[in-house]
Amino acid sequence: MxxxxxxxxxxxxxxxxxxxxxxxxxxxxxxxxxxxxxxxxxxxxxxxxxxxxxxxxxxxxxxxxxxxxxxxxxxxxxxxxxxxxxxxxxxxxxxxxxxxxxxxxxxxxxxxxxxxxxxxxxxxxxxxxxxxxxxxxxxxxxxxxxxxxxxxxxxxxxxxxxxxxxxxxxxxxxxxxxxxxxxxxxxxxxxxxKGSAHMKIEIEGRASHSGAFIEDGISANDELAIKMTKIKQLMDLDKGTTVNFGKIEGGISNNVVSPYAFATIHSSFWSEKDFNELYQQINKVVETPYITGTKSKLTGGIGILxxxxxxxxxxxxxxxxxxxxxxxxxxxxxxxxxxxxxxxxxxxxxxxxxxxxxxxxxxxxxxxxxxxxxxxxxxxxxxxxxxxxxxxxxx
CATH class of the missing domain: 3.40.630.10 (Zn peptidases)
Structure with missing residues (x-):
């Protein structure tokens, strides 16, 4: 030896x-x-x-x-x-x-x-x-x-x-x-x-003239604003699970009710379990139409484990x-x-x-x-x- x-x-x-x-x-x-x-x-x-x-x-x-x-x-x-x-x-x-x-x-x-x-x-x-x-x-x-x-x-x-x-x-x-x-x-x-995830929310609404026929429109922008507020509340800094909206875009013109909007989300987390729980909560918000007539979808997921x-x-x-x-x-x-x-x-x-x-x-x-x-x-x-x-x- x-x-x-x-x-x-x-x-x-x-x-x-x-x-x-x-x-x-x-x-x-x-x-x-x-x-x-x-x-x-x-x-x-x-x-x-x-x-x-x-x-x-x-x-x-x-x-x-x-x-x-x-x-x-x-x-x-x-x-x-x-x-x-x-x-x-x-x-x-x-x-x-x-x-x-x-x-x-x-x-x-x-x-x-x-x-x-x-x-x-x-x-x-x-x-x-x-x-x-x-x-x-x-x-x-x-x-x-x-x-x-x-x-x-x-x-x-x-x-x-x-x-x-x-x-x-x-x-x-x-x-x-x-x-x-x-x-x-x-x-x-x-x-x-930590791991990281990249997601995207896309929302469909219906365009109309925002002055003459606003009641005929379905605002994707308004729906996105509601969803963003609810999703941001899911962030849990005590657990180290973050939610950040990176890019936000929607609408056509100032006098048109927005027919489309999207936002990207970045999240970081210490475990896959924590992210899976967050994802389910985000998806529940996305699937819920807070403004009648909007359609929404969530794409993306974990990038780095x-x-x-x-x-x-x-x-x-x-x-x-x-x-x-x-x-x-x-x-x-x-x-x-x-x-x-x-x-x-x-x-x-x-x-x-x-x-x-x-x-x-x-x-x-x-x-x-x-x-x-x-x-x-x-x-x-x-x-x-x-x-x-x-x-x-x-x-």
């Missing part, structure tokens, strides 16, 4: 030394992809980020598959074959919520111990971390490893409408999943996340904590309101940890940042966590 521990320590030291040696290369790669606009709807921009990723994979001799998409950028799936059974999935998204031209206004820059730029921690630093950690494990721990799969998705910022199925496909047979979203500003990782903390998540968190102790890091856990792809994998019952990337904050804002001196340490933490997971799983 003592000899085994010595061998493990020597292997980890080689991994850590290698990652230390790659700091400048990693920073150059991060600067390169941060300075590429990759708005979710900018297919070419996302694919330019993907081109950098593919080049790094090719340089390391890591095989990959490209899945092209009509509307969005490509999916990239890379696999490092290990000597043991099973696989561990690492995930990250290539897109940002920032429109083309953003990087010209505020390109990548270093401010002391902070890195700035659109998407620097959400989550382009996570992408670079995935690649460098996987390469280190390939070089120095292949005999001890199961397969490692890297999945790069193109449209997470939109709720992963096409990636959801691919994530489920790649995760359903995984032993564990590490999502490389940024660590929270206090350094904690994420073991629970909540990451609910189950036994597998708890066990994986303990492994990450144990790995952190060996690196003299204090890692805590946190639940966070923002939805992420980790919800899809956790919902399968697969042990999942989110927020394994470098520490960052102010995501989507002008002053988004990544903490520079966490870049390499979080790679080391990921590598050590994977190795410890494989060891304790006795593969």
């Amino acid at each position: 003592e000899m085994l521990l010595k061998e493990e320590n020597a292997m980890l030291q080689k991994i850590n030394n290698y990652l230390d040696s790659q700091k400048e290369n990693a920073l150059k790669s991060l600067e390169e992809i941060v300075n590429i606009d990759s708005f979710s709807y900018d297919k070419d921009g996302v694919n330019r980020v993907g081109a950098v990723i593919r080049q790094q994979l090719e340089n390391a001799g890591i095989p990959y598959e490209i899945r092209e998409n009509e509307e969005f950028g490509n999916h990239i799936i890379a696999v490092i074959k290990g000597k043991k059974q099973g696989k561990i999935l690492l995930m990250g998204h290539q897109d940002t919520p920032h429109p083309p031209g953003t990087t010209l206004q505020r390109p990548f820059k270093v401010e002391g111990n902070l890195l700035r730029g659109p998407g620097v921690s959400d989550m382009k630093s996570g992408l670079i971390s995935m690649i460098h950690t996987a390469i280190a494990l390939q070089r120095f721990a292949n005999e001890e490893m199961c397969d490692i799969e890297l999945l790069f998705t193109p449209e997470e910022e939109l709720g992963s409408p096409i990636s959801r199925n691919i994530i489920v496909e790649r995760a359903k047979d995984a032993l564990a999943v590490f999502n490389l979203e940024a660590a929270r500003p206090d350094g904690s990782i994420v073991t629970s996340r 909540p990451m609910e903390k189950h036994e597998g998540v708890s066990k994986l968190f303990k492994i990450v904590q144990k790995a952190a102790e060996g690196l003299h890091l204090n890692i805590t856990e946190q639940q966070t309101k923002g939805a992420a792809d980790a919800g899809f994998t956790a919902s399968l019952g697969v042990p999942t940890i989110c927020g394994m990337g470098p520490v960052g904050g102010n995501w989507h804002a002008l002053d988004e940042y990544m903490v520079l001196d966490t870049f390499i340490p979080r790679m080391k933490l990921l590598a050590a966590s994977i190795l410890l997971f494989v060891k304790e799983s006795k593969l």
Whole structure:
């Protein structure tokens, strides 16, 4: 046992030394992809980020598959074959919520111990971390490893409408999943996340002249106003279930009774159960005609599933904590309101940890940042966590 521990320590030291040696290369790669606009709807921009990723994979001799998409950028799936059974999935998204031209206004820059730029921690630093950690494990721990799969998705910022199925496909047979979203500003990782849903209410009324024949009209706008008031009252902040009306539109002209109206709704929630209860209540309001003659329908539903903390998540968190102790890091856990792809994998019952990337904050804002001196340490933490997971799983 003592000899085994010595061998493990020597292997980890080689991994850590290698990652230390790659700091400048990693920073150059991060600067390169941060300075590429990759708005979710900018297919070419996302694919330019993907081109950098593919080049790094090719340089390391890591095989990959490209899945092209009509509307969005490509999916990239890379696999490092290990000597043991099973696989561990690492995930990250290539897109940002920032429109083309953003990087010209505020390109990548270093401010002391902070890195700035659109998407620097959400989550382009996570992408670079995935690649460098996987390469280190390939070089120095292949005999001890199961397969490692890297999945790069193109449209997470939109709720992963096409990636959801691919994530489920790649995760359903995984032993564990590490999502490389940024660590929270206090350094904690994420073991629970809210889910999100997008819905739309559409209402039909009947047009008429609002001065001469208002009594002949049926106002879709009025019906929508009543429904919106009732639906907003369903929000329960104590449970963390939110209701927000995003876009509202209706009517034709100021002197015409509105024949059509619609509103979009966004909701966030901690559990599927909470959302299902909310949905039933919303649907009851939608199905009730408060103004005689109106017809209404509700469409949409859950976009990203909540990451609910189950036994597998708890066990994986303990492994990450144990790995952190060996690196003299204090890692805590946190639940966070923002939805992420980790919800899809956790919902399968697969042990999942989110927020394994470098520490960052102010995501989507002008002053988004990544903490520079966490870049390499979080790679080391990921590598050590994977190795410890494989060891304790006795593969």
